[in-house]
Amino acid sequence: MEMFERTYIEEARHRVGERITLAGWVSRTRDLKKIRFIVLRDRTGEIQVVVKPDTPEMFNLSLGREDVLSVTGKAVESDVAKAGVEFLPDGIEVINRSQQPLPVDILENKKSDLDTRLNWRFLDFRSPTTNAIFRVQNALVTAFRDYLSGNGYMEFQPPCIIGSASEGGADLFAIPYFEKMAYLAQSPQLYKQMCAMSFEKVFTITPIWRAEKFNTPTHLNEIRQMDIEQTFADDETVMDVLEKTLVHMLEEAKEKTADQLELLGRELTIPKTPFRRVTYTNAIEMLQGAGEPILWGDDFTKTQEALLTELVGDEAFFLKDWPGEQKTFYAMPYDKEDERDARYLEETYGSTEIGDRLVRAFDCLYGGIEISSGTMRIHLPELLKERIRYKGLNPDNFEYYVGAFRYGAPPHAGWSIGLERITMTVTGQSNIRECCMFPRDRDRLVP
Numbered sequence: 001m002e003m004f005e006r007t008y009i010e011e012a013r014h015r016v017g018e019r020i021t022l023a024g025w026v027s028r029t030r031d032l033k034k035i036r037f038i039v040l041r042d043r044t045g046e047i048q049v050v051v052k053p054d055t056p057e058m059f060n061l062s063l064g065r066e067d068v069l070s071v072t073g074k075a076v077e078s079d080v081a082k083a084g085v086e087f088l089p090d091g092i093e094v095i096n097r098s099q100q101p102l103p104v105d106i107l108e109n110k111k112s113d114l115d116t117r118l119n120w121r122f123l124d125f126r127s128p129t130t131n132a133i134f135r136v137q138n139a140l141v142t143a144f145r146d147y148l149s150g151n152g153y154m155e156f157q158p159p160c161i162i163g164s165a166s167e168g169g170a171d172l173f174a175i176p177y178f179e180k181m182a183y184l185a186q187s188p189q190l191y192k193q194m195c196a197m198s199f200e201k202v203f204t205i206t207p208i209w210r211a212e213k214f215n216t217p218t219h220l221n222e223i224r225q226m227d228i229e230q231t232f233a234d235d236e237t238v239m240d241v242l243e244k245t246l247v248h249m250l251e252e253a254k255e256k257t258a259d260q261l262e263l264l265g266r267e268l269t270i271p272k273t274p275f276r277r278v279t280y281t282n283a284i285e286m287l288q289g290a291g292e293p294i295l296w297g298d299d300f301t302k303t304q305e306a307l308l309t310e311l312v313g314d315e316a317f318f319l320k321d322w323p324g325e326q327k328t329f330y331a332m333p334y335d336k337e338d339e340r341d342a343r344y345l346e347e348t349y350g351s352t353e354i355g356d357r358l359v360r361a362f363d364c365l366y367g368g369i370e371i372s373s374g375t376m377r378i379h380l381p382e383l384l385k386e387r388i389r390y391k392g393l394n395p396d397n398f399e400y401y402v403g404a405f406r407y408g409a410p411p412h413a414g415w416s417i418g419l420e421r422i423t424m425t426v427t428g429q430s431n432i433r434e435c436c437m438f439p440r441d442r443d444r445l446v447p
């Protein structure tokens with residue numbers, strides 16, 4: 001229940017001629033000699049309130065931007081107003097005043113620099129551009145959840161405080177935890193695998209933390225990951241799920257936030273499935289052919305990812321079959337003694353030899369940046385311990401996790417999409433901080 005009977009601006013269009021009360025913020029005012037325009041805003045849009053001098057208490061009422069008002073009167077059709085209607089008030093009540101002047105320009109948000117806008121984020125949310133970015137992000141999250149729930153995946157809640165590393169040990173935030181040390185989760189990885197051992201198809205949307213010291217336009221120290229995990233699956237099974245989920249998210253964003261995307265100047269094209277599968281080895285050759293100083297075994301820089309996108313020529317594609325040294329301990333290595341693996345390696349690389357160095361891992365590049373990565377996992381305890389050791393970690397610290405695969409563990413696979421990264425591509429932002437409500441980076445912990 002609202003505090004008083006309130007009509008949203010969007011609805012006012014359908015209630016022309018009725019006496020209604022609108023409530024919201026003063027976006028801007030224009031005071032002419034014989035007429036006053038107040039643009040009122042609520043969560044559904046804006047409407048122009050028109051005041052004539054014959055009501056001096058409203059005509060002369062002092063108003064500032066972002067003052068909170070309720071306005072009672074009638075919506076009338078208008079040929080000139082953008083919304084097709086304007087509002088003729090018979091009463092205006094000032095509910096609360098905004099301090100003046102505003103510390104950031106919220107009408108034209110690019111006028112204030114990003115740092116200032118982030119300092120005043122609660123106000124910045126009111127600027128059309130920032131507001132549009134988070135409405136699009138919301139549509140992406142909702143579509144992700146709906147698609148997976150609708151396809152038999154169960155949502156689960158992983159812990160955020162953990163006792164040992166999940167992504168290989170580096171870049172952990174340590175926190176005192178009573179008499180011990182604990183860490184902030186770098187990924188729901190180990191927990192989603194353990195859940196999949198019983199629930200089979202699971203997903204989660206969860207914050208994670210990475211103590212990476214660099215401050216780049218594509219990295220944050222706290223991000224939201226959207227993950228899945230499923231049984232009786234290999235890398236190709238979940239790549240198929242990823243492309244379908246992604247297409248659904250994009251279609252939904254396109255439909256549900258068409259106005260916001262238009263305001264952001266984005267024309268979303270929906271990538272066609274199946275996305276192209278480019279092997280890591282092939283990608284290295286393409287980059288070398290374009291004169292890039294890169295060697296087999298190296299990771300790609302962000303510039304190389306963008307160049308690769310140009311060379312491949314697709315908006316979205318997979319990079320698969322990574323060198324083991326580039327991926328985490330839980331990625332399933334190829335087994336050239338296995339008949340299916342041997343056939344695949346022979347067909348793709350003309351020899352099975354390279355299989356010793358490759359794992360069944362993939363990245364998904366969309367709009368020139370890595371938005372997601374995943375792998376087929378190791379479900380064989382002895383092999384898993386060997387890979388943990390190979391990565392220089394102590395298997396004793398992972399016993400609780402390795403143990404999960406001793407009691408009937410099917411082959412399984414999964415992936416993770418970075419929410420802020422995908423929002424960057426969809427909304428066309430070049431700095432990830434634009435796509436996180438309250439970003440945490442090397443320098444920023446407030447607000």
Ligand code: AMO
Binds near residue numbers: 227374
């Ligand atoms: P990975 O470490 O590749 O894989 O992360 C998955 C996705 O999360 C996003 N991401 C980030 N976004 C912004 N800033 C960061 N510092 C950052 N780090 C990661 C990216 C990336 O593609 N457990 C595995 C996934 C899996 O195999 O299921 C993992 O975390 O979009």
